[in-house]
Amino acid sequence: MNTNLIILGAGGRMGSTLIRLAANSNDLTIAAAVEPKTRFVSNLPEHCVVAANLEDCIEKFPHAVIIDFTSASSTMENAKLAARYKNPLVIGTTGLNAEEKKQLAEYAKQTPIMMSPNMSVGINVLLDILPKLTAMLGADYDTELMEIHHNLKKDAPSGTALRLAEAVAEGKKTKLEDVACYHREGIIGERPANEIGIQTLRGGDVVGVHTVYYMGAGERIEITHHAHSRENFAGGALRAARWLAKQEAGRLYSMHDVLKG
Incomplete structure (x- = not known):
């Protein structure tokens, strides 16, 4: 056809x-x-x-x-x-x-x-996996996301980063708008346990890099997707x-x- x-x-x-x-x-x-x-x-x-x-x-x-x-x-x-x-x-x-x-x-x-x-096929597989992984790790793991894109990108955070963060929030049984943190500066106090940090980097001709961090006591899990073209x-x-x-x-x-x- x-x-x-x-x-x-x-x-x-x-x-x-x-x-x-x-x-x-x-x-x-x-x-x-x-x-x-x-x-x-x-x-x-x-x-x-x-x-x-x-x-x-x-x-x-x-x-x-x-x-x-x-x-x-x-x-x-x-x-x-x-x-x-x-x-x-x-x-x-x-x-x-x-x-x-x-x-x-x-x-x-x-x-x-x-x-x-x-x-991306890879990103969409991650969207399927992240809620399950987040739920299995539980509340003892702090979750952060970082995304990098080229210096011409107009929106921030990227739509992909937001979808990944929504998938993590789903695993935490909460809504992203209730736990998202997009900026930290100054004396901000201790990190809230349920917070999902989303940080943005811009520069050069980077097509797209997204990393999800799970940080627990004595270990850290990093899941990174690189788009090469x-x-x-x-x-x-x-x-x-x-x-x-x-x-x-x-x-x-x-x-x-x-x-x-």
């Missing part, structure tokens, strides 16, 4: 990687590439439509799967259009707030939508697009759903 794609943010780092991988696939066709600065889109296959915005091309490609790695505000507008035209939508955008996610869940009742802050995320997004093209609307899907097949 061939799947048509509409790639948003086609001139960006992720968009360029998606185009390159999809162009080399036997079962994917890049029907349209959307980029406000259309002159910066290159290496597109013949007959691919280039548009400045989604509204200019979506009607031409019914059922094409849209892949969106743009910004929170752009994603919400794109999701509204996808729901109106019933095009499946894969969202890799980070920085979406609770209200925006709630609205996406409503759009998902009209068209299939899959959202994940990280399309954006191909890791792009490959996951294309896998999600193939899967989503066969799904029905009804609820907001996650990468976990994709991996379960």
